[in-house]
Amino acid sequence: MAQRKYEQRKVCIPKRKKFTTSVQACVDQLLKEDYSPEQIVGYCKDVGEEFVSPERIYQYVWSDKKTGGSLHTHLRRKGRRYRKRGSKKDTRGIIKNRVGIDQRPKEVEDKKRFGDLEIDTIIGQNHKGAIVTINDRASGFLWMKKVERRTSNEVYIATVELLKDHKELLKTITSDNGKEFAEFADHSEIAQSLLVDFYFARPYHSWERGANENLNGLIRQYIPKKTDFKNIDDEYIKQVAQRINSRPRKRFNYKNPIFVKTQLLNKTKVALVA
Numbered sequence: 001m002a003q004r005k006y007e008q009r010k011v012c013i014p015k016r017k018k019f020t021t022s023v024q025a026c027v028d029q030l031l032k033e034d035y036s037p038e039q040i041v042g043y044c045k046d047v048g049e050e051f052v053s054p055e056r057i058y059q060y061v062w063s064d065k066k067t068g069g070s071l072h073t074h075l076r077r078k079g080r081r082y083r084k085r086g087s088k089k090d091t092r093g094i095i096k097n098r099v100g101i102d103q104r105p106k107e108v109e110d111k112k113r114f115g116d117l118e119i120d121t122i123i124g125q126n127h128k129g130a131i132v133t134i135n136d137r138a139s140g141f142l143w144m145k146k147v148e149r150r151t152s153n154e155v156y157i158a159t160v161e162l163l164k165d166h167k168e169l170l171k172t173i174t175s176d177n178g179k180e181f182a183e184f185a186d187h188s189e190i191a192q193s194l195l196v197d198f199y200f201a202r203p204y205h206s207w208e209r210g211a212n213e214n215l216n217g218l219i220r221q222y223i224p225k226k227t228d229f230k231n232i233d234d235e236y237i238k239q240v241a242q243r244i245n246s247r248p249r250k251r252f253n254y255k256n257p258i259f260v261k262t263q264l265l266n267k268t269k270v271a272l273v274a
Contacts, residue, residue, distance in 0.1 A: 019052055019060065027057055031074045034221065039247060042254035076221050097188060101174060104199045108172055111138045114264040115171040121150055122216055129229035132158040135215050139261035140249055142215055144241045146229060160193050167194055169268060174199045218244050
């Protein structure tokens with residue numbers, strides 16, 4: 001299935017740098033698969049085709065929006081800008097047995113090995129329900145699971161369920177200081193059940209979990225803020241994760257996380273055998 005889609009996309013790519021009708025048709029197709037303009041151009045280059053610039057695609061998208069089109073709805077931020085945030089004081093309590101990110105092994109920063117994870121939750125409308133999101137720092141691979149309540153116990157169960165098949169390959173998990181992770185029973189039991197070391201980022205230092213923060217932004221493209229999670233089933237959550245994991249990433253020279261994860265796991269297996 002994945003190979004067939006790859007070949008279909010490749011056929012659609014015209015060998016042109018001018019914005020012709022054939023280029024437009026290709027852009028329309030890839031935008032509707034939620035590729036960003038940068039991902040479209042990077043993907044085309046990856047399969048050996050020259051293409052128009054990302055800026056030209058953005059111009060086309062905004063021109064389409066002005067005439068009532070909907071292509072802009074496939075962009076991650078849909079035209080919205082980031083809100084600047086002022087500095088905040090840390091009002092959180094002390095977390096028992098908390099190990100800070102400054103004690104995390106330096107090799108985690110290299111993003112070269114599979115098994116160093118970041119974890120977070122996305123909150124539903126009126127703070128009802130949540131989605132646990134976990135990503136591997138090296139491959140960018142995403143796991144997602146909905147929980148009915150954002151309690152430490154439900155988050156613990158969801159986390160272990162998502163990662164149990166990779167347990168032997170996991171090394172570290174890094175989270176923020178949210179109460180669903182901060183409770184002693186929660187982060188200690190996750191660490192014990194998955195045989196990993198659990199670390200906490202500094203409060204209000206979201207960039208220390210930059211990959212996870214970025215992925216949550218991608219997820220919001222499919223599950224906008226104020227979404228009632230009662231209207232979302234587990235199958236849709238799996239589809240969103242699959243879609244995001246199938247999208248090419250600039251940091252991987254426009255390979256997708258599924259490909260990169262497979263490469264890393266194959267490399268790990270060879271190392272274990274050796």
